[in-house]
Amino acid sequence: MPRKQNNISQVPVIPEILSPVNDWIFKLIFGDERNKNILISFLQSFVDLPQEEYELIFVDPHLKPEYEDDKLGILDVKVKTKTGKIINIEMMVRPTQDFGEKISFYKSKMIVEQIGKSKDYSVIQRVICICIANRILHPSTPEYLNYFVFMNPRNGLIFEDIPEEIFTLEIPKVPMHNDRDDREKVWNWMRFFRAKSREEFEMLANETKNPEIRSAIEVVFDLSLDEATREQYWRQELARMDHQVSLKEAHEEGIEKGIEKGIKKGRAKERKKWEGVVAEKDAALAEKDALIAELQARLGEKG
Numbered sequence: 001m002p003r004k005q006n007n008i009s010q011v012p013v014i015p016e017i018l019s020p021v022n023d024w025i026f027k028l029i030f031g032d033e034r035n036k037n038i039l040i041s042f043l044q045s046f047v048d049l050p051q052e053e054y055e056l057i058f059v060d061p062h063l064k065p066e067y068e069d070d071k072l073g074i075l076d077v078k079v080k081t082k083t084g085k086i087i088n089i090e091m092m093v094r095p096t097q098d099f100g101e102k103i104s105f106y107k108s109k110m111i112v113e114q115i116g117k118s119k120d121y122s123v124i125q126r127v128i129c130i131c132i133a134n135r136i137l138h139p140s141t142p143e144y145l146n147y148f149v150f151m152n153p154r155n156g157l158i159f160e161d162i163p164e165e166i167f168t169l170e171i172p173k174v175p176m177h178n179d180r181d182d183r184e185k186v187w188n189w190m191r192f193f194r195a196k197s198r199e200e201f202e203m204l205a206n207e208t209k210n211p212e213i214r215s216a217i218e219v220v221f222d223l224s225l226d227e228a229t230r231e232q233y234w235r236q237e238l239a240r241m242d243h244q245v246s247l248k249e250a251h252e253e254g255i256e257k258g259i260e261k262g263i264k265k266g267r268a269k270e271r272k273k274w275e276g277v278v279a280e281k282d283a284a285l286a287e288k289d290a291l292i293a294e295l296q297a298r299l300g301e302k303g
Helices: 023-030 033-044 099-115 181-194 198-207 211-225 227-302
Strands: 077-080 086-092 127-133 145-148 164-170
Touching: 023 033, 023 077, 023 086, 023 211, 023 227, 033 181, 033 211, 086 099, 099 127, 099 164, 164 181, 181 198, 181 211, 198 211, 211 227
Parallel strands: 086 127, 127 164
Antiparallel strands: 077 086, 145 164
């Protein structure tokens, strides 16, 4: 059942707002059966599916390996529509350079899982991957919502028989004011992800006409008031920060080793260069000594 809506302004003082951009908090909001209406409202703001498709069923987010040594994967939120279409939503807090490869891996696994050992390709249903990123993924365009399918870049022909689609939503690009009427619904949802303070959430709650966004804000406030949730949230954030520090230290150590290696290589090259110069001088001196000796010998013969 959906959560009961309360008066947001009556929520008591909150120690600190837990960000819905945190992937764990994101799962608690959008991956909870009680919040299915919230998830549906978010998807309907930009995914073009018939209304009847939105009888969603939550699916195990673990991607099953086909072989023992296959790489595993855990999705943030995975659902099926009424006719079996698969929707995967990923909150990418700090997307790495290989995020494209990661998404390709996820959607490929979700396609392979549908076939099984005794079925044919006709059972494959449409797979929709949605990436919400807290960093800029596509610096070449100001658009915060982008949609990708297989297409011929020469004539714009879409390969409709390939059931793969990708949406990317970039939080840093979300404008302060909506400049497109057709984007109002998704823009308000992106304001939800962009919000950091209680004041920002309350302003959105007062301005939006979408009751599900208000419900999502209430869930954020409820989670932020729960001591156990806050403790787990900060444990995760500290672990993430430790991981980032480790990566930075490894990167810096790699640079230092590279510099040291370069210096050693430079020194070796310089040493080789001077050894060559000395060898050339020694050869010239040896040749000069040989010439002198030859001249002395000739003079001796004449005397």
